Amino acid sequence: RFKYSKYERATLKSYALFVRQIAGDDVSDESLKFYKENSKYQTVTSVFWCLRGIGNPGTHAEKIEVMKNIKEYLNNHIKESPKTARFEESGYILSDLLFVNSNDRTNAIVLEAIMHVGPEALGISKELVTKMVKGLMAGAKGVDGWRNTQENSFGLMAMDKYLNTYEKNPPNFVERVWLGNDYIKEQEWKGRSQDTVETTVPMQWILNQFDEQEPNNKQKEEKKKKKDKNKTTDEKEKKTSEIETMPLTIMRDGEGILYYRLGLSFVSLDLINDSCDYGFKISREYKWVDKQGDVSEKEEEVKIKDVFGVEQNKMKRTWRIKEGARVRVVIKIETKSCRNHVALVDKLPAGFEAINEKLQTVGVQENNSGAGYFAKWWVVHKNLRDERVEAFGDRLGRGTSGFDYLVRATSKGVFMAPSCKMEEMYAPEVYGLTSTEVVIIE
Numbered sequence: 001r002f003k004y005s006k007y008e009r010a011t012l013k014s015y016a017l018f019v020r021q022i023a024g025d026d027v028s029d030e031s032l033k034f035y036k037e038n039s040k041y042q043t044v045t046s047v048f049w050c051l052r053g054i055g056n057p058g059t060h061a062e063k064i065e066v067m068k069n070i071k072e073y074l075n076n077h078i079k080e081s082p083k084t085a086r087f088e089e090s091g092y093i094l095s096d097l098l099f100v101n102s103n104d105r106t107n108a109i110v111l112e113a114i115m116h117v118g119p120e121a122l123g124i125s126k127e128l129v130t131k132m133v134k135g136l137m138a139g140a141k142g143v144d145g146w147r148n149t150q151e152n153s154f155g156l157m158a159m160d161k162y163l164n165t166y167e168k169n170p171p172n173f174v175e176r177v178w179l180g181n182d183y184i185k186e187q188e189w190k191g192r193s194q195d196t197v198e199t200t201v202p203m204q205w206i207l208n209q210f211d212e213q214e215p216n217n218k219q220k221e222e223k224k225k226k227k228d229k230n231k232t233t234d235e236k237e238k239k240t241s242e243i244e245t246m247p248l249t250i251m252r253d254g255e256g257i258l259y260y261r262l263g264l265s266f267v268s269l270d271l272i273n274d275s276c277d278y279g280f281k282i283s284r285e286y287k288w289v290d291k292q293g294d295v296s297e298k299e300e301e302v303k304i305k306d307v308f309g310v311e312q313n314k315m316k317r318t319w320r321i322k323e324g325a326r327v328r329v330v331i332k333i334e335t336k337s338c339r340n341h342v343a344l345v346d347k348l349p350a351g352f353e354a355i356n357e358k359l360q361t362v363g364v365q366e367n368n369s370g371a372g373y374f375a376k377w378w379v380v381h382k383n384l385r386d387e388r389v390e391a392f393g394d395r396l397g398r399g400t401s402g403f404d405y406l407v408r409a410t411s412k413g414v415f416m417a418p419s420c421k422m423e424e425m426y427a428p429e430v431y432g433l434t435s436t437e438v439v440i441i442e
Contacts, residue, residue: 006041008098013038014046015099017053027053035066044087044106045099047073048113056121071122074110079337081279083261083427084135085128086337088398100150103338104139108154111136115161126166130259133162138340138426139395166257173254180209180246189256203266209246263429272304272314273419273436280335280422280432284346286319286439287328289406294325302414302438318438319417321409326355329389330404331420331434337398339430342378344391344403344422349415349439354384355406375401392425409441 004012013034017027031053051070057063079086087110088103111132114122119129136155145152170191177184185199252258288295300318303311321327331346348354378393378401391403417439423431
């Protein structure tokens with residue numbers, strides 16, 4: 001006879017308490033007792049079903065203590081990005097299968113429980129709740145909702161509670177924005193809408209505003225130098241800080257919630273970039289396909305010009321590839337949280353040409369170099385272009401996955417391999433880059 005573990009039993013009982021509460025039973029004391037007796041064997045869903053059953057603690061000392069424990073649990077398990085906040089089940093216990101668990105369903109259960117009890121009971125800010133809503137909605141597929149009935153049911157329960165708590169009154173306000181003393185925009189919002197309005201402020205305009213704050217003639221510069229001689233280092237740093245900052249003011253006049261995002265688009269002046277991880281940790285390798293000696297790599301000192309034409313000597317990972325050889329480009333992707341609507345763009349060195357493997361004349365023979373080792377189930381569409389290869393996915397699970405494609409080294413020479421980039425398309429501040437490398441085709 002099969003026996004459930006303590007984890008599965010805890011999940012079953014907490015779900016039973018949740019169902020009884022939905023049916024109208026008072027399960028506050030039972031939920032409190034059950035949570036204290038089984039706190040070591042709780043999953044994310046069972047913890048928050050217990051939270052829902054316990055309810056708002058009021059002045060009840062024992063319940064207040066439990067709320068502190070649950071908040072600590074929340075802080076240890078939540079995964080925040082600049083835009084979203086999400087929870088994820090372990091994925092390794094039977095209850096995930098038994099209850100048709102999924103990350104979106106878990107996030108809906110957590111959000112609904114917090115809204116039922118009240119965020120203030122756990123000391124959770126409205127900003128974090130909004131991030132949780134955005135994390136939940138990121139998994140939805142437009143008007144079709146989420147992926148299955150379980151996710152839709154709990155997702156609608158959570159969003160209904162959020163709507164009736166924070167967005168009960170339809171928007172009816174005017175948005176105004178200032179940068180420094182300059183009026184940037186004004187926008188009127190009436191009624192519920194999914195429309196977005198984007199305003200772009202050129203960086204040159206911002207820099208010009210800073211220039212206007214600086215002395216514009218020799219007399220002012222000379223006076224400033226004399227004053228600076230008598231100033232301490234701290235005073236100089238304070239003055240510099242005052243000059244280099246400009247306040248951004250966003251005002252809402254009326255009723256409703258204003259959702260906004262601030263982003264900065266930029267291009268690095270350095271042609272040689274190091275790898276970075278802002279949500280995605282990615283690496284790239286070139287593998288031989290037809291002959292083992294076709295590809296080799298080592299650290300070499302290379303001369304590289306920056307955007308101003310100045311030559312620099314730098315130690316960089318350098319790939320030496322035989323002209324005409326076919327090469328497998330293997331990209332490894334690591335992320336600590338589930339990501340939605342992702343895009344990968346790998347710009348090709350000028351001496352490479354992407355090969356369409358679906359053509360029967362290609363005749364790819366795989367080797368033992370590890371090409372294609374990482375799972376690429378997440379890819380729903382890819383583009384092979386003249387200067388880059390792109391891959392897109394609706395959802396990328398946490399852990400390690402990858403992508404690979406085939407190229408041919410067509411031209412001799414020394415080429416730069418620009419950084420490969422992966423990002424969440426609707427939250428571009430979540431991204432990762434590989435380091436820039438050198439490719440020598442000989």
